[in-house]
Amino acid sequence: MATASKHQVLADDVLRGVGGPDNVASVTHCATRLRFTLKDRSKADKAAVEGTRGVITVVESGGQFQVVIGNTVNSVYEALTSAHELRSEGVVQGGLFAKAIDLITSIFTPVLWTLAGTGLLKAFLAVWLKLDATAPTKPTYAILFAAGDALFQxxxxxxxxxxxxxxxxxxxxxxxxxxxxxxxxxxxxxxxxxxxxxxxxxxxxxxxxxxxxxxxxxxxxxxxxxxxxxxxxxxxxxxxxxxxxxxxxxxxxxxxxxxxxxxxxxxxxxxxxxxxxxxxxGLSHGVTWLWNLSPIVGGALMGGFWQVFVIFGVHWGFIPILVQDLSTHGYSLITGPLFAAVLAQGAAAAAVFFKTRNKELKQVAGPAAISGILAGITEPAIYGVTLRLKKPFVYGVIGGAVGGAIAAAGGSAAQGFVVPGLITITSAVSIGNFTLQLIGTGSAMVIAFVLTTVLGFKDLPAKGEQAASGAVESEALTLAAPAIGQAVPLSAVPDKAFSSGAIGQGIAVVPAVGEAYAPIAGELLTVMPHAFGIRADNGLEVLVHVGVDTVALKGQHFSAKVVQGQRVAAGDLLTTFDLAAIEAAGYNPVTVMIVTNPGAYSAVVPVAAGEVAKGEVALDLVG
Incomplete structure (x- = not known):
């Protein structure tokens, strides 16, 4: 029997996490993301998808469930659609803006990489022209120019x-x-x-x-x-x-x-x-008019906020303006600051690579930095490194804003459609002041790298070593029961996402009291009326989920007692809920506790059986 490829395995795992093929109304992809339109969002398990090996993160935006894969998204998409009969188009949920973004991505995504590749060819030709003014008279140049320009024309x-x-x-x-x-x-x-x-x-x-x-x-x-x-x-x-x-x-x-x-x-x-x-x-002239008012402010805004736009997927809204600028002027001023924005995040990821003591984070940060700096693909760097650690992302934004302002001050812009990166920066050699573009981009990278290195960040702890907080990781750890009631194995939970162990190992409690508690001390990463994600200081992540499919209740019969970002101690009350009302509405209130990220621990062992009280040990974690 043939062994499934790693792309097929990843595709199958993601499909399982979004609720299976029957829950997919449509799926498309862009440069780095699988974009699912789901029939029933409650059937998708975001934590399970994010925990899948090969997935960088999950973003819900524009009515879509977006799974960020990175550079291999094309191969994963092909594996996904070749093995399953999935529609590539569907009705997008959300308002007019969400539908507009979906329209733009659907139309432009299939030609994006070819457009970027031919744009890179023109960038190389721009360098040739700069070095040899007679280049356009040479047949070789003319043939290569036709190859690079034909697609755009x-x-x-x-x-x-x-x-x-x-x-x-x-x-x-x-x-x-x-x-x-x-x-x-x-x-x-x-x-x-x-x-x-x-x-x-x-x-x-x-x-x-x-x-x-x-x-x-x-x-x-x-x-x-x-x-x-x-x-x-x-x-x-x-x-x-x-x-x-x-x-x-x-x-x-x-x-x-x-x-x-x-x-x-x-x-x-x-x-x-x-x-x-x-x-x-009109749109093109509007951009030019705004740039003429203050290119420094325009450059700072684009350089600083471009990666924020990327996070939410709204950067696609600039594509029609950019292409219109190219057809009207041959270049687009909004592209000038983008080199600083992109390379600053790559530089911040590089600083994390050199500074972190966590081997797994280092393995992510190195390739992500290279991809971001050279090719301009920053989503692995953002979601896998800088945004994950928070401060490096902010340092990258600061560097992008400063560098973008400098580049825009010189009127720099890319000639042709390119993905901003180090190997495409030559596309700006003929528009505006290329020296200021280099200074701005270099400044952005230096600022992001130095701030990340000097001011630092809260590192993810390394196994067996002293973490950034100074605490030494325990060889063993226990988690308290998330509720008062009858302990049951995960296999008894009537939800395949939980019972299969796809999300992680853990235990469940059939509650006798309508209260859920924090099983461990840490920071609340996710707070919903029925579900809570907690990250301990040693990197361990735990999910407490009250009920099966209770997301459909939209908070009814629940009363959360905590907020996202808050620190909790073991035993703190997370939420209260009306057991009778939930059961009357047709939902099972079984409360699940799952270790979604075991960190340095190698085994999760359920130890509770029968009746469990508040604070009673339910899971043992072995180092």
Whole structure:
């Protein structure tokens, strides 16, 4: 029997944690995340998914359950979808903003890495041009430039494909529509003023009176233009759905594309294109206007908050503005400060690598720092290192703000679509003051590295060594029962996520009193009316969960007595709950205690049996 690949194992573990394939309405992925839209959020176990080997963290944003994987997300997504019949699209829960972010990610994600790769090629060519002003006259340069620039020039064709999948339109008809837009700027079809045939765009630019059925056409450039193509495909999908309902099946297959192309292409030339061009240029000019008011403030804000945007996934909202800037100006000013923002987090992770005494953290921090600094992929560094330790993330934000302000002061910007990183910084060599870009980015990295090294952070304790707090880890540890009642093994809990041990080992109590207690001293990482995550000073993490599927009660019949971030002592009251009301509502109030992160301990041994009182030992942890 063939052994499952590590990507398949990870995909299966994540799918199990989100409630299985039947609970997945759809799944897509972006640069580093699997983005699940779930049918029932209560069936997903966030702690279990976060505890899965290979998962960096879980983010819930924009109506999606986002599992951060890192650089291998493509392979995990392929393993996930090849082994299970999962939809790639679904209805996104949430408001207008959540749906807008989902729309942007769905359309742009499939072409992101190819766009970034060809942008990197253009960055290398920019260095060649800087070193040799005659480079454009050389065939080798011209061929490589065509290879790097073609995708961006013909981007409407690619986005027509991804938009068609999003809007459930005929992809080949979408290509025909986008092709007509590109055709208007590339193929000569109408006699110009000199008699020779010219493109529709050249004809209009040369003063020709371009009309459609007598209606004047305002011809804009559709090369690189993304908004007109996306809106045109959306209009196509609506018209196709209408025609599917009204046309007889005998003629539907060929009449539908005929009508759609004959209607949507002229409609785009007459209305969609000019309106989209006006809106897109307005956004682009708005960014330029704000930058002109104070590039230093703009750079500081983008440099400081970009990684915060990444955490919540809202950085995708800048993509249309960035692409519009590129098509209008050939560069985007908002990209200038991003190199400082990204490399500062990488530098903070590097400082953690050198400073931490925790071997596991060191193993995460090293590769994460390299990935963040060289390739600009910072989510492993953020979620695995800097944000996890809190202070290094703040130091990275400070460095990004200072460095972003310096870079923006010189008008620096990336030429082309690139993921900001050390190997792509050459894309900014021709726009603005490249020296200030280097100074700003270097300053950001130095500030983040020095602050992390000098001011430090609360380190994760290393096994058998003195932790940062000065406390020595115990060879053995006991956890008190989380409730008063009848102790039962996890296998008796009617919830597979708990009973299977997928989340961790532990014990359960059938409560006789509607109270749950802290089994150990530590900081409250998670506080919900029915569930509490506690991290002890030695890195041990414990989950106390009252009831099965009680998240559906939305806090009803519970009264939490603590808040997130609070420190508790063993035996402190976490919550009270109405046992009779919970059971009357059809829910099992069994209270589960699970060690989600054993830290340095090698075994979790249940020791309680039968009736347990408050403070009675329920679990032994062996070092």
């Amino acid at each position: 013909f981007l409407p064709m690619l986005l027509a494909v991804t938009a068609a999948k999003k809007f459930k339109a005929n992809v080949y008809t979408s290509l025909a529509i986008a092709g007509a837009l590109i055709y208007s700027a590339t193929v000569a079809v109408i006699p110009g003023a000199a008699g020779a045939s010219v493109t529709l765009k050249a004809f209009a630019d040369g003063g020709g009176h371009l009309t459609f059925l007598g209606i004047p056409v305002v011809m804009v450039s559709y090369l690189s233009a993304v908004i007109p193509a996306i809106i045109a495909v959306y209009a196509q999908s609506k018209l196709e759905h209408l025609l599917t309902r009204v046309l007889p099946e005998a003629v539907r297959n060929f009449i539908t594309p005929l009508v759609v192309v004959a209607v949507i292409v002229p409609l785009t030339f007459l209305l969609i294109g000019p309106a989209s061009d006006w809106a897109g240029k």
